[in-house]
Amino acid sequence: MGRLYRYNVLQILRNRADLFWxxxxxxxxxxxxxxxxxxxxxxxxxxxxxxxxxxxxxxxxAFLDGLDGEVLALSRMDDKAAQKALKDGKVNGIFYSxxxxxxxxxxxxxxxxxxxMLLNGYRQxxxxxxxxxxxxxxxxxxxxxxMAEQTDFIxxxxxxxxxQDSALDSFFSLVAMTCLFGALMGVESAIKxxxxxxxxxxxxxxxxxxxxxxxxxxxxxxxxxxxxxxxxLLLYLHFGLGIGMGRRWPLLLPVCALxxxxxxxxxxxxxxxxxxxxxxxxxxxxxxxxxCFLSGMMYSGMKAEVERFAPIVNRLxxxxxxxxxxxxxxxxxxxxxYGRSLILLALITILLTAAAYLxxxxxxxxxx
Amino acid sequence: xxxxxxxxxxxxxxxxxxxxDLDIQxxxxxxxxxxxxxxxxxxxxxxxxxxKYDKGEITVFGQKMCPDSYELKxxxxxxxxxxxxxxQMTVSENIDYFCGLYVTDKGKRKELxxxxxxxxxxxxxxxxxxxxxxxxxxxxxxxxxxxAHRPRLIILDEPTVAVDPQSRNRILEGxxxxxxxxxxxxxxxxxxxxxxxxxxxxxxxxxGRAIASGTTDELKQMIRTAExxxxxxISLTEQQLQTIRELPHVFQTELSQEHTLSVKCTSGRHxxxxxxxxxxxxxxxxxxxxxxxPTLNDVFLEITGKELRD
Numbered sequence: 001m002g003r004l005y006r007y008n009v010l011q012i013l014r015n016r017a018d019l020f021w022x023x024x025x026x027x028x029x030x031x032x033x034x035x036x037x038x039x040x041x042x043x044x045x046x047x048x049x050x051x052x053x054x055x056x057x058x059x060x061x062a063f064l065d066g067l068d069g070e071v072l073a074l075s076r077m078d079d080k081a082a083q084k085a086l087k088d089g090k091v092n093g094i095f096y097s098x099x100x101x102x103x104x105x106x107x108x109x110x111x112x113x114x115x116x117m118l119l120n121g122y123r124q125x126x127x128x129x130x131x132x133x134x135x136x137x138x139x140x141x142x143x144x145x146x147m148a149e150q151t152d153f154i155x156x157x158x159x160x161x162x163x164q165d166s167a168l169d170s171f172f173s174l175v176a177m178t179c180l181f182g183a184l185m186g187v188e189s190a191i192k193x194x195x196x197x198x199x200x201x202x203x204x205x206x207x208x209x210x211x212x213x214x215x216x217x218x219x220x221x222x223x224x225x226x227x228x229x230x231x232x233l234l235l236y237l238h239f240g241l242g243i244g245m246g247r248r249w250p251l252l253l254p255v256c257a258l259x260x261x262x263x264x265x266x267x268x269x270x271x272x273x274x275x276x277x278x279x280x281x282x283x284x285x286x287x288x289x290x291x292c293f294l295s296g297m298m299y300s301g302m303k304a305e306v307e308r309f310a311p312i313v314n315r316l317x318x319x320x321x322x323x324x325x326x327x328x329x330x331x332x333x334x335x336x337x338y339g340r341s342l343i344l345l346a347l348i349t350i351l352l353t354a355a356a357y358l359x360x361x362x363x364x365x366x367x368x
Numbered sequence: 369x370x371x372x373x374x375x376x377x378x379x380x381x382x383x384x385x386x387x388x389d390l391d392i393q394x395x396x397x398x399x400x401x402x403x404x405x406x407x408x409x410x411x412x413x414x415x416x417x418x419x420k421y422d423k424g425e426i427t428v429f430g431q432k433m434c435p436d437s438y439e440l441k442x443x444x445x446x447x448x449x450x451x452x453x454x455x456q457m458t459v460s461e462n463i464d465y466f467c468g469l470y471v472t473d474k475g476k477r478k479e480l481x482x483x484x485x486x487x488x489x490x491x492x493x494x495x496x497x498x499x500x501x502x503x504x505x506x507x508x509x510x511x512x513x514x515x516a517h518r519p520r521l522i523i524l525d526e527p528t529v530a531v532d533p534q535s536r537n538r539i540l541e542g543x544x545x546x547x548x549x550x551x552x553x554x555x556x557x558x559x560x561x562x563x564x565x566x567x568x569x570x571x572x573x574x575x576g577r578a579i580a581s582g583t584t585d586e587l588k589q590m591i592r593t594a595e596x597x598x599x600x601x602i603s604l605t606e607q608q609l610q611t612i613r614e615l616p617h618v619f620q621t622e623l624s625q626e627h628t629l630s631v632k633c634t635s636g637r638h639x640x641x642x643x644x645x646x647x648x649x650x651x652x653x654x655x656x657x658x659x660x661x662p663t664l665n666d667v668f669l670e671i672t673g674k675e676l677r678d
Contacts, residue, residue, distance in 0.1 A: 007457065007465050014456035195418050199452035203513070206416045206446050207469035208438035363435035364420050367379055368413055 001213050008189070008221030018185050023229040026178040027236055033174065034241045037167040047073035047244075048111045049091045051082035055098035063122050064095060071118070095119070168331065169323070171243055173297030176322035178233050179259030180288040182226035186267015187280045189218040190356075194272055196365040205363060215268075215360050219353075222264045230256045246330035251338060255325040258345045262318045263288075265352035272359035291319035321345045369394045369521070369552055370415065375424030377410055377576070384410040385421070386576040392554065397547050399567030400556040401664060407576035408556040409449060412525055416446065428521070442470055445519030445551075449526045451510045453498050460485060460494040463512050470517035484516035487542065504535025511539065515546060522546060523554045528562060540566050560664035570664070574672050584664070591670040592619060593662045594635035597643055600628050601655030608650060615642050629654075 012018060050072050052064055068074040077085065082094040086106050093105040093115040103119045105112040193214060195202040204214060234252070237243045245252060270280050289297075294317060296303040303320060306313050314320040321341045328338035370392040377385040385407050392398050400408045413419040415426055417435045426433045428440050453462045463481045471477045485491055488508040498506055507527060515522055524543065528536045544566050547553050557563050563570055564584050571581040580587055604612075604623055612629075613621045617636035623629050633639040640659045647654060669675055 003468055004465075007454075007461065010461070011454055011456040199448050199450040200454070202413075202418060203446060203448055203452040203466070204469065205418055205435075206441055206444065207466070208442040209469045210438070211435075364417060366420055368419055 001217050004209075004213065004217035005221050008218055009224060012185060012221060012225045015185075015188075018188065019229075021184055022178065022181045022226055023232060026174055026181070026229075026233050029174055029177075030171065030233065030237055030241060033167070033170045037170070047071065048093075048114060049073045049075070050093050050095060050115055051075050051077045051085055051091045052095045052097055053077060053079050053082050055096055057097040057099060057101055060095075060101045060122060061097045064097070067118065071114070168327065169296035169300040169303065170298075171237060172323040172326040172330075173292045173295045173319060175230065175233065175237075175256070175326060176259060176295060176319040177288055177292045177297065178230055179226070179256060179322055180263040180266070180291065180318060181284075182222060182260045182263035183267030183270065183284040183288065184281065185222045185226060186219075186264040186269075186356075187271035187277070187284060188267075189222050190268045190271025190360060191277060191280075193218060193360055194362075196274070196368050202368060211361055211363055215357060219264060219268060219356075222267070223261055226260045226264060227257060230260055244330065248329050251329045252326060254342060255322055255329070255345070258342065258349050259318060259322040262345060262349040262352060265349060265356045266318075268356035269352055269359055272356065288319070291317045295320040295323045315344055316348070318345060318348055321348075369429060370554075371425075371427045372411070372415065373425045375411070375414060375421055375426065377407075377414060377419065377421040384576050385414065385424075388424070388573075388576060389578055390571060392552065393569075394552050395547070395550070396568045397543065397553040397555060397566055399563035399570040400554065400573060401558070401560060401563045401570055401668075402573030403558055406573040408573055409525055410576070411573075412523055412554070412556060416444070416523070442517075443520040445514045445517060445522045447511050447514035447522070447524040447527050449529065451498070451506050453506075453509055453513055455498055458495050458497055459490050459501070459509055459512075462498070462509060463516050466513040467516040470519075480516050480518065484512040487515070487545075488512040489538065502532075504531050504538075507531050507535060507539065511542065515551075519551065521552045521554070523556075525556050526558070527555075528557070528559065536562075560668075564664055572664070572668055572671070574668075579671050580667065587664065587667045588662045591662060591667050592634055593632045593666050593670060595633045595639050595659055595661060596666070597631040597633065597640050597657070597659045598628060599631075599643075599647070599654050599657050602627055602629050602647070602652060604629065604652070608652070612643060612646060615639075615646065618643075 047069070048071060050064075052061065052074055054061065054076060064072065064074055075085070075091065077094075079094075082091070083104075085091045086094055086104065089106075092107070092111040093103055095115075096102045096104070101119060101122065103115055105115060191197045192200050193204070195205040205211075234245065234256070238245055267284060270283060273280070275283075293299070294302055294306050294313060297319075303314065303323070306320070314324070321344050325338055325341035325345070328334040328341060370390070372388060372390040375385050375388040375390075376383070388407065388411055390411070400411065402408050410419065414421045414424075415428070415433065417426075417433045417437065428437075429443065431437065431440060433440060454465065457465060460481060463484050464477065467477050467480050467484070471480060485494055488511055490505065490508055490512060493501060493505060493509075498509060501509060507530075511524070511527060514524075522543075527543075528539055531539065540562060543553055543555065555563065555567060567584075569581065569583055570587060571578050572587070573579065580590060582590070602623075609621055609623060609629075612618060612631060617633040617639050618631055619634055620632040621629065631639075631643055640657075644657065665675060
């Protein structure tokens with residue numbers, strides 16, 4: 001099977017048309033998104049710029065220091081300078097480190113909401129923070145990070161899956177699109193496995209190699225190449241365009257793996273039908289773009305609209321689940337939603353893989 | 369070696385194989401001859417357990433052929449009608465890929481792949497991808513992929529379609545050599561000259577049935593025509609044509625609009641001399657004259673009433 005797998009990978013890598021759609025095209029799209037949204041908005045995805053005006057509350061300041069470089073890009077200023085920075089848009093908010101800490105913001109966008117949530121989180125755990133600060137001041141930094149990781153307050157702005165961030169919607173939907181574009185290679189591989197659809201498949205079907213080995217080696221090869229494409233795209237997004245994936249980025253890998261397998265299995269399933277090859281390819285492209293449109297690739301408010309009127313679509317659409325899992329890891333750090341998206345994606349992938357295998361395993365046909 | 373009995377295959381209302389029977393002996397080159405749509409490829413696909421059939425029985429090497437008859441499949445090599453290779457792989461990679469579906473031992477496979485490349489004369493093209501090969505070379509690659517594992521039974525389904533004469537001759541010579549080396553060959557074609565040239569036994573198919581079988585000579589003896597005399601550039605009256613028709617052993621005459629007279633005769637001596645004597649007696653002028661023994665097309669024409677090339 002290793003030899004079959006190697007040859008299958010070789011063939012896919014030499015197919016320039018497939019590589020264009022599954023690797024080059026998403027990179028071009030990502031670059032265009034980057035140009036469209038502008039680098040300043042992209043930068044905002046990483047750290048929220050905030051000012052702190054020192055007022056003697058050392059425990060709160062230590063709490064903020066714990067978030068500096070993780071969630072916040074913190075600058076210590078006097079009140080006047082901080083007000084000017086806020087007015088000029090250089091910071092999204094000013095924390096006043098007084099006895100009862102407060103926050104001044106100039107807008108109602110997501111960054112301002114997150115700053116407010118951080119403050120609320122501190123207030124809810126103020127007693128605990130003061131106790132830790134008194135007994136073990138060094139432990140306060142760790143505790144502040146843990147407070148920031150609490151997900152319940154983040155849910156408050158996470159209304160119906162909307163993030164209010166068009167740039168992230170587009171980028172994460174683009175990753176979803178690339179995962180699902182694995183279906184393009186899946187369709188081609190399936191055609192080469194069904195004896196009623198190609199002479200090549202008929203030839204392979206009359207060899208003494210077990211059907212399962214032929215199918216498994218093909219699926220594995222397509223999955224490998226497409227997963228590598230996704231990794232290249234993520235590296236490009238991160239290092240090329242400077243889009244932060246969050247500190248829990250390793251959690252994105254199972255999302256990408258499942259998303260890719262989901263796309264590949266869908267491709268094998270569709271490839272096993274008796275539709276013409278052009279129609280199959282057209283269905284893959286149209287279906288993928290439609291799902292990505294619903295998950296916010298072209299219009300950032302789309303996912304929230306879908307959530308409001310037909311939430312089931314967001315639970316069943318692989319594109320929405322992939323994008324949502326990315327948000328859960330990169331923005332919200334919401335373990336519940338990440339887990340839910342991953343489980344739903346896994347279920348859909350298992351169903352599609354089983355359906356694809358059942359369709360592909362046939363060895364004798366009514367007509368060829 | 370192969371036994372097909374009473375095979376029936378229907379596609380809806382169309383009967384592709386109509387109680388088709390076939391027996392193949394080890395060591396022979398069996399030609400399945402018939403026009404397009406006569407059921408040759410359908411019969412092959414049923415034999416290979418690719419197609420479901422409605423009725424009948426197929427045994428290969430004494431065992432029932434099923435989709436999971438892997439040990440039987442290991443001994444069979446198939447060269448399909450359409451070239452079936454990977455466009456993204458080179459000549460040697462393609463042969464190695466298909467050989468590897470039968471032979472797992474790497475060292476042995478390497479040797480077999482080299483032999484197949486030499487046998488099909490593809491030494492200079494081993495690094496080329498199929499897109500860069502001519503039609504003839506592509507057909508040779510198609511054959512190499514089917515024979516590299518040295519099968520006991522080789523099935524070639526119209527392997528010379530759209531091939532130049534030079535490549536065609538090379539392919540036909542190769543098939544005879546494979547047979548000399550011990551392989552049994554099933555060769556399907558609608559080119560009667562090829563079948564006549566290389567096959568030790570021929571089965572003629574039409575409308576999904578085997579309508580005649582035997583060696584070339586046996587088939588020719590089955591029909592009335594023993595000799596066809598053709599005279600070009602001649603003009604005849606209806607009376608003269610009738611007189612020729614009444615000559616001994618003549619049973620059919622045909623005068624084309626291009627003034628070519630075709631006279632079919634049963635077995636008998638001096639048929640040509642008799643016809644020419646009559647033409648001389650009538651002081652008729654004419655062009656080229658030739659006499660030919662019956663062809664497989666004559667056999668097919670006489671049995672089915674239509675040309676094999678139709």
